[in-house]
Each structure stands twice: as structure tokens, then as C-alpha cells.
Amino acid sequence: xxxxxxxxxxxxxxxxxxxEKALADAVREIERHVATGGWDGxxxxxxxxxxxxxxxxxxxxxxxxxxxxxxxxxxxPRHLTSVEQEDLPPAEDVESLLGALTWPPTVDGAAIxxxxxxxxxxxxxxxxxxxxxxxxxxxxxxxxxxxxxxxxAMRDGRAWCAVRTRANDSDDAVGQGPDVxxxxxxxxxATLS
Numbered sequence: 196x197x198x199x200x201x202x203x204x205x206x207x208x209x210x211x212x213x214x215e216k217a218l219a220d221a222v223r224e225i226e227r228h229v230a231t232g233g234w235d236g237x238x239x240x241x242x243x244x245x246x247x248x249x250x251x252x253x254x255x256x257x258x259x260x261x262x263x264x265x266x267x268x269x270x271x272p273r274h275l276t277s278v279e280q281e282d283l284p285p286a287e288d289v290e291s292l293l294g295a296l297t298w299p300p301t302v303d304g305a306a307i308x309x310x311x312x313x314x315x316x317x318x319x320x321x322x323x324x325x326x327x328x329x330x331x332x333x334x335x336x337x338x339x340x341x342x343x344x345x346x347x348a349m350r351d352g353r354a355w356c357a358v359r360t361r362a363n364d365s366d367d368a369v370g371q372g373p374d375v376x377x378x379x380x381x382x383x384x385a386t387l388s
Contacts, residue, residue: 217273218243218347219355219371222306225277226345226357227366229308234341234361236310238289240296241277243304243347249276252301277306289382296386305386306347307379313340344376348383356380 211219225241246268250256257265260276268274286292289309298305312333314322323329333339341361348354356375359368374380 213271213273214349214351215353215355215373217271217275218304218349218353221275221277221304222345222347222355222357223369223371225306225308225347226343226359226369228277229343229345230359230364230366234310234343234364236308238283238292239308240280240283240292241306241308241347242280242298242302243275243277243306243349244301245272245303246274246276247272248303249301275304289379293382293386298387302387304347304349304353305383306345307383308343308345309379310341310343313342314338344379346376346379346383348380348387350387352384354380354384 221243229236229239246260246264250260250265250268264274264276268276283292284295286295289307293307296305314333314336315338318336318338322332343359343361345357346354347356354373355371356373356379357369357371358375359370
């Protein structure tokens with residue numbers, strides 16, 4: 196993860212391009228939105244669309260979007276709007292779900308929010324191979340950490356991640372950066388090709 200964020204939420208040592216900042220802002224907004232629903236939620240998927248272009252293509256969207264989103268798009272042509280996808284196809288795991296997704300050309304990027312249990316490497320080495328025993332081991336381990344991971348990727352390759360732990364469940368304690376969860380970034384990028 197990167198350094199702690201400054202008051203605006205951007206990592207202290209990172210200097211982001213305007214395009215990177217737009218994506219980072221969108222991913223942070225998505226993570227905060229999901230966080231309002233509490234923990235133990237389902238996988239959630241979002242389309243990312245350049246707001247100004249969407250408004251130019253369909254002016255009727257202006258009446259459907261919150262005024263602050265329309266204002267943000269007027270101030271920053273790179274502003275992204277996230278659109279949560281409902282009725283996701285049934286899938287046994289995140290990899291299968293992402294493998295089943297494709298996006299039309301009007302979608303500029305995609306984001307996913309998932310929750311996971313993580314353990315220190317030494318604890319992972321002792322995990323049972325039986326799936327049921329592994330779940331019991333994870334849930335009962337004293338060093339487990341529950342995390343919520345939000346990953347966004349754009350067609351041009353940009354990516355941003357935000358990670359919140361249940362133990363530090365606060366908007367100002369969300370770790371973030373462009374490459375925090377590389378495997379998940381690759382899986383989200385693959386839905387855009």
C-alpha cells in the first residue's frame with residue numbers, strides 16, 4: 196500500500212495525473228458507498244463512464260444524475276460516474292464472475308468491490324487443504340483480518356485500488372494505490388478487452 200492519504204484522500208507521496216486522479220476519486224467514492232452498507236456484503240460490480248461524454252451523448256442524463264455529479268463533470272471533463280450492475284450472472288467465484296463479464300464500448304472502465312479474509316503468510320502455510328476445514332480455519336484464526344477491496348481499471352490500462360480493514364473501519368484509514376492488488380486488477384482489465 197502507499198503512504199497514508201492527505202486530507203483530500205490522495206496518498207501523500209503520489210503525484211497523480213488528472214486521469215489517474217479521476218480514477219482514484221471514483222474508486223474511493225465506490226468504496227465509501229459500499230462501506231455505508233456495512234460488512235459481510237456481496238460482490239459488487241460497477242461500470243465506469245466519463246460523465247461529460249455521457250452527458251454530451253445523452254443530455255437527458257443531466258436530470259437523472261445528482262446535481263453535484265453534473266457540476267463535477269462541468270469542472271473536470273475526466274470525472275467518472277459509476278453505475279452499479281445489478282442482476283450479475285451466477286458464478287461460483289470472483290474469477291468466474293469476471294470471466295463472464297463484457298462491456299460495450301460506451302463503458303470506459305470497470306470496478307469491483309469484494310470482501311476477503313487475509314492471514315499472515317505463516318498462518319496461510321498451516322491452512323488445511325480440505326475446503327470446509329480451510330473456511331473454519333480462516334474464520335477461527337486469531338490473526339485473521341477482514342478486508343474490503345475496491346479495484347477500478349480503465350480501458351487505457353490505468354488502475355486504482357482502495358483497501359479498508361474491518362479493524363480500522365474509517366474513511367481516513369483506507370489504504371490505496373495503483374497496484375495494491377495486481378491479480379484482481381488484471382482480472383478487471385480482462386473484462387474490458
